[in-house]
Amino acid sequence: MLMTEMRTHTCNELNAGYIGKEVILCGWVQAIRNLGGMTFIDLRDRYGITQLAFNSETQSELCETAKEFGREWVLQAAGTVAERYSKNKNIPTGDVEIIVSKIHVLSQSEIPPFTIEDESDGGDELRMKYRYLDLRRNPVKKNMLFRHQIAFEIRNYMNNIGFVEIETPFLIKSTPEGARDFVVPSRVNPGEFYALPQSPQTFKQLLMLSGYDRYFQIVKCFRDEDLRTDRQPEFTQIDCEMSFVTQEDVLNTFEGLVKHIFQKVKNIEIPDIERMTYADAMKLYGSDKPDTRFDMRFVELNDRLQHKDFSVFNQAELVIGIVAKDCGNYSRKQLDELVDFVKRPQVGAGGLVYVLCQPDGNYKSSVDKFYDQNDLRKVAEKCHAEEGDLILIMSGKTEKTRSQLSSLRLELGRRLGLQKSGEYKLLWVVDFPLLEWDEETERFYAKHHPFTAPKPEHEALLLTAPREVNANAYDLVINGSEIGGGSIRIHNSAMQQKMFNVLGFSDEEAQKQFGFLLNAFKYGAPPHGGIAFGLDRLCAVLSDLDSIRDFIAFPKNNAARDTMIDSPATISEEQLKELGIEIKN
């Protein structure tokens, strides 16, 4: 073939304006149709599809050749753009086709293990093993391009407001705090290990100390966790830090970023983001990441339901209810489904009390034995439940009950279609507690991380009443997903040391693990704070998809395994020897 370039156009470029032009296209065979005297091939590339046409009368040899092609073969086709007889209004190239004069098979293809279509017949495992074929499918491609666009817009915005992207190291040091580290044995320093960063936290703080003022980085982070459905051992963070700022400065700066992203990639102007304290979020939604696309707030009912004869409520620390609008006509079966839902081990409740607000103004409940119509009316009044509504009530220990009712609330949101796709509700959750107590290990853990500063007005409580100390720590929540979180940091060596002590580090341990940071604080540290967003999650939420895997080109499965390249894998004895390590059976 005498072609000086491999292609003149892509498969999404040609339209009626090109009729009569000689062109060369390259791409994959999406479909072949033999219609009597004509053979048509849909040629696909990244950009779109163009129809190739072969006439069996005028080009019998070419047409015979074309009939042998299979799906996913790679072709280079030269020909003339012609008007199509039967136009396809669904694609930009639908008015034309190429009357092929020369064709060159660049690669043949075996029959793919699943169909390369928007809806594939391949199961999850098969598509992961052949991820390179799965990535050809439009929905997956769309996700990859979407992710690129978001990352690009983030960098644009951050650069424009003076943030500098600085790369922090990947081979760092293992620390016992937080999740498990992935470690990397050092060959040059036998017996010693690097760790892969769970986040660039300490490095970005050092950069503030170095005076960089506004830092960001879109960067891979690593956590060796037992994987739940939607975790990945490696994930991408939009990591940001600023100096000489208050919480207000940080929230405003990143509210600007979030608005920019929505505007650029979704063409949505979002209003100023509401704020809610952690305490309110827990009280009203039982969650620090409430889905505020729908209301259904918790109502505390201790005053209405205790001191009667129902011992379950009487013994409970907290009795709370939610109203399911217009569900007062739920059948026994529907109610039983809800009871079953809360009894699932993932939710773990003992049961559920319902009150049906009937159209006739009467109430029907699962606890009619203990409460009369008047009692139930008072409950309904406090809940602002109206005729035709359903009240669902749970009770027990405060934290546990809130969490269980939160699960039920989200389940109802799903059942009632209240989590509308394409609708976005954003929320800053603020004033997180600094610490959380762990019953099992009987110690405090940092709620955010050990570098978060207590609110200045709570500093004095740190040693006397640690549970009451709040932090200028904040999360960004979109549609019930935590998209980002951050805090104002400690910038003082003594306070950092005190924090490590509260977390149970001895001075020696603190010095061994974080000596460089404690030391750095001695040389003039600016007040600073920051935030980190999960890029994978952000992409998923903005696309109304549940799984972050959909936005990762080559994800790992729930066993942290890449089934495509078959990794992890054994390494050679020689490698182990060089590294000075042995496998222990």
Next chain:
Amino acid sequence: MLMTEMRTHTCNELNAGYIGKEVILCGWVQAIRNLGGMTFIDLRDRYGITQLAFNSETQSELCETAKEFGREWVLQAAGTVAERYSKNKNIPTGDVEIIVSKIHVLSQSEIPPFTIEDESDGGDELRMKYRYLDLRRNPVKKNMLFRHQIAFEIRNYMNNIGFVEIETPFLIKSTPEGARDFVVPSRVNPGEFYALPQSPQTFKQLLMLSGYDRYFQIVKCFRDEDLRTDRQPEFTQIDCEMSFVTQEDVLNTFEGLVKHIFQKVKNIEIPDIERMTYADAMKLYGSDKPDTRFDMRFVELNDRLQHKDFSVFNQAELVIGIVAKDCGNYSRKQLDELVDFVKRPQVGAGGLVYVLCQPDGNYKSSVDKFYDQNDLRKVAEKCHAEEGDLILIMSGKTEKTRSQLSSLRLELGRRLGLQKSGEYKLLWVVDFPLLEWDEETERFYAKHHPFTAPKPEHEALLLTAPREVNANAYDLVINGSEIGGGSIRIHNSAMQQKMFNVLGFSDEEAQKQFGFLLNAFKYGAPPHGGIAFGLDRLCAVLSDLDSIRDFIAFPKNNAARDTMIDSPATISEEQLKELGIEIKN
């Protein structure tokens, strides 16, 4: 202090236009000067310096406070912008100062271990240990901002021409080919390991196979090598790949990128980049990355210098010379220095023959015993050496001699000031051989990597005369540094298998290591090719600096150690146990 925001301006913003305004600044104490009745502080932030002024008469208390401050303390200062008595024309804020009304010490600082000045008194090791302080220095800060700008401009350009940035995984699989891998033990899959990528090579090829057409990524890569002066175990690559392209397409595309970078970050319009074959580069400069800022090409002198009585030349495979312009007056001492230079173990030559072209038209050489004036004149003529020039001649085995003379050529370039700072000479070196023979292991290695395609017209030679096979492989060289390299890839399973065989892989080994790629090629692979640039090196070359460490925020030393965080380090017994590995003593 009643301040609603931490600062109103940065330390580089204020000028005469702000006189009379109330402002708040934050920053570090760069210097304190007590001049009779006045105390002045230079307050520094990322952006610049502003002078704070304290009058001992009108603000005696404040002035006394300020006298206690030390270098690198962090201050918040409120006051009024005033015209300066003695102006400083060297800085944008030099016309004004702040008459401070309130001052707040945000952090004190111990005396830094070295001076935070453009020229520091700290040695390399000390500055690395306290890298967070070193990063405060202007020259280092300038480098970090420069790197950010380059990366940002690259992304802009690539996005504009339709390249998609796609993140490839960091936890991949170890392969025996190429440099040593860093490995990561898997806890979930005991006895198995991930490897950190030396480059995303196979993943970017899979993305081409998936139809992404134009991919790029600015990405960290890892090599566990014994470090030379200017290598880092982790480094950053601008990794690119394109489908349906010829070498010409790739070179033109990235020539566009390089021109864009020069234009944006150096304000230099570079002309079209010259091309030279690998064979010519070796013949004319003895190097595949010649510094073409100066000429000094090799001249082959076998025909002029052999067949006389000088056995060293007679026995040599190659006799080559270079001309050092206007060095015909070199003293014995200067010539001896050059001889000593080539005898250094790093160069490894046995000696050096010189011919001084004297002003009177006569020649004086170290081999006058063997060659008469006429012989030497013929040498000078072939070298185009003129009166007053110096000819330097080496001989021996072809490859070795070229490499040695190349070292001498670069040394002369340095001595004669021919490697001009601020001048940039770019070169595409093309037509690299596909393979190179390793004497020690007695096998072929891929010159570029095992995925590089032989030139189509050389394919037939692959099994019969592998040394003669060239590839469409190319390097970008700037001022004698290899900045990038790439090739047109194999896109066919059978050819890839054949290549693995030539490299000594059994079919089983090839399948075990690269089965996913060989398999992927069976489902319609497009012709593709790409390139990868070293971002660290690019930054260094564009800044006329030698070391890539200057452009890495937190580099490792030559023992692959981060002395700041003291990593690598031991990990706990518990961690080792969880990972199922043991340290072998």
